[in-house]
Amino acid sequence: MTSPEARTVAVWRKLVPFRVHVKGQGPAVVFFHGPWGVTWDAFLDALARRFTVYAPEHPGTTPGEPETIQHVQSLWDLVLCYDELLDQLGVSTASFVGHSFGAMVACEVAALRPSRVGKLALLDPIGFWRDDAPVVNWTLVAPAELPKWVFHDPDGAAAKKLFAILEDREEAALARTRLSWAMGCADKFVWPIPDKGLKRRIHRIEATPTLLMWGEHDRLVPLVYEQEFRRHLTRARVEIVKRAGHAPHLEQAAEAATVVAQFLAG
């Protein structure tokens, strides 16, 4: 796996410097990461074999730039920041892939300018609310328990990588801080209930070909939410990934990448 290029693109009157991981060749794919930040992983690397993958870091999650989040006050600000970013990257059309919180952001950015978006792949997305199946607030879960909530196998390699306990004290303190801060930066746009009006705007992307991918054992966002998304997205199909929780692209990277790449290429 070769490292992606890290490109910094400042938007929002240069107050929001997005760091974007870029790799690959072919049609553009933009990846919107979830509430725990982004690291270049096997899933993104596999996509980069067929596509040019752009993986921006959500404001505030870039190492050394935690205060950037203060310049993005609302979901509307956030959507426009991404719109400016894609303009500056020269990405006039792209497919969007989003995970969890990032999938909600992907839908919102797509709904702003539907003509920009070819296809949409949503991995365990949030964005709706059902009283009979509440989305679990990851911030209120005990930190030590979080791997159990995010992964089907909390002792597996993917869980160990995302929630690594580092030996070096300074590195460990930084990692804990970044992980917690990344959740805070996502929570800013979804607290306390992740239904922030997507239901009123999602009709704008109703006809976008959409893949809904769900980990079979997602404990944070119950599988019933695929019904909510399908109700609004008439061309959506569902793909369930076995032996995966809330992050199928991390836990079953090869399978998830194959399914997503075939969908995007098809």
Add this chain to the structure above:
Amino acid sequence: MKICAFHLMPHRELPADFEQRYPSVWVTPPWSELADARRVGQYYNWTLDELLAAARAGFDGVCTNEHHQNAYGFMPSPNLMGSVLAKQTNDLDVAIVQMGMTLPTTTPPIRVAEEYGMLDCISGGRLVAGLPLGSPMDVNLAYGITPMEHRERYREAFELVLKAWQAPDIFAWNGKYFQLAQVNLWPRPIQTPHPPVWVPGSGSISTFDFAVERNVCYCFLSYAGGKAARTMMQGYWDVVAKHGLDANPYRAGFLQLVAVSETDAKAEAEYARHVEYFYHKCLHVPPHWLSPAGNQDYRSLLAANRNPVRRQENTKELRYRDFLEKGYVIAGSPATVRDRLMDEVVKALHVGNLMLLVQIGSMPHELTLKNIDLLAREVLPALRDVWEDEGWENHWWPERLRKPRRDPVGVA
């Protein structure tokens, strides 16, 4: 020295296995399984009677505070309590200390300025205006405020309330969180330019700076006692000195749990189970709820992760004698309580505004009255003149009440 009686209004009759059966005393305890509205009405009336007894017995002030969705202390509106207390103490030199109405959850926050204005008018200018940030359980979990916006929202609300009390003319407030085109406060408080402001905190360094920069009284609401608070309070006094301000002890308040009986042995017999109930049940909260992601700023979060303060003691493993020995609670005969309060709290922390938690956990009404009575008659007189001899003026106390009260009579 000013000494107040503080009350949380807790559930006094939680089941013995509460902390095993339920995940938290805050946010999620099921009302239908744990409480009965008629019985809770009794708790509220006991609470009012206990605070009124303290006011008559000779305490300088009575304190109430705001918390939500919990069995630890459930006065969602401290001002409902404060208004009864204000009316019923109009013949006494007692301050109504609201510790108080939570700013970030009150929308629009001029409601705080209005209700405090009412309390100051009703009490004839005896209000102390506590302006708390509120706990994450109250503000983020129960009231849905985004953790990352909690402190910023507080700061804006604080400035708005202070301006609403003082601005001579109607003004517009075009804030980030609050927009009001015509702020014209009715009623205004009697005290000018505004009632004394106390900012309660739990030891966060950013709150020290905030309090010192605004020249208000910082109150450390700790349940771990004076011994554990020394480093923290020294940190506060260092910030005061750094700003070139005097070391007036009335710049600081401190909350201490106290229980008095005739002898040390009798205090243990009477109070031990109530103290254990408080620390085992009333503080039963998942620790990570105290600091949800985003609630602390990045620098503080990193600092906390780099140098975790000594591992928080698991109070569920401690018993009455541990709490006593470590100073969480000061209990015993009047002489024991007097001496320990003087040494471990008043002198060691350099504190002029002392708040005593006079009702602890399951402590029943009659025993609470006894505690209040012994405190007023046997303990307060020995502490009352501390700091007077050094000539400090309590600028953070209603002006008409600044002279020492001379009428400690005990509970009639």
